[in-house]
Amino acid sequence: MTKKHNDPAPVVSFKDVCFYYGSKLVFDRVNFTVDPTGVTCVVGPNGSGKTTLLKLMIGMEVPSRGKISILGMSPRLASHKVGHMPQAVDYEPSFPITVLDVVLMGRLHNFSSWYKKQDLEYAKDILNKLDLFNVMNDSFSKLSGGQKRRILLARALVCNPSILVLDEPTANLDAKIENKIMEIINELSSKMAVLLVSHDPNFVAGMVKKVICVHNQHVAIHPTNEVTKKSLFALYQNDVKMVDHDCSIEGHCQDE
Secondary structure (H helix, E strand, O other), rough: OOOOOOOOOOEOOOEHHHHHEOOEEEEEEEEEOOOOOOEEEEEEEOOOOOHHHHHHOOOOOOOOOOEEEEOEOOOOOOHHHHHEEEOOOOOOOOOOHHHHHHHHHHHHHHHOOOOOOOHHHHHHHHHOOOOOHHHOOHHHHHHHHHHHHHHHHHHHHOOOOOOOEEEEEOOOOOOOOHHHHHHHHHHHOOOEEEEEEEEHHHHHHOOHHHHHHEOOOOOEEEHHHHHHHHHHHHHHHHOOOOOOOOOOOOOOOOEE
């Protein structure tokens, strides 16, 4: 597709990117761009490289060949403008860390010796917006799975990012908490680029503008309207149901 003269510059650009784990080829000549706003969903079978793709974007991995540009910079130089929400955080459960401590980790680039007053105020504001202000002094380890997910989202947001990178943000959550997080993501996507990994192809419905399909060392980019049962079968090698999210609470949703 030819880029129009007045189109905004992409915030993420992969150009002929190859990546190996040891001698194993994970990605072969990957090319795609991501717009400054909107939601882009990364889908694909387990083990296809979805999380690795995100790690390349945030500088946790370095491409073996090719070029990755984030906000016109290398991923590591741009890291302070990228909010990252991992699938989970590995830590010693008995370690005495509070919710506020976890969220303030997202401000690490802003201080030289310790947190400043403005960092604390910004973290508290984010927690309040995510309905977590009342637990900010609680032990992180004692909270529910849904609360921990929102806290990790708060940590990603507290750096005031231009890009939000989320790895399985609603995995293993009940429907109520999942809907809450997706409402937050949808609101944020009007102001920044949101990239999220999901094993659930239902995410291609509704608010998602673009789908990145990861499979067999390659990446294919599709507008949402091109993602059909046929294309999902080719990706997952199995039948996949798509749920119509545009239905009333009292109504009956239809499988595609």
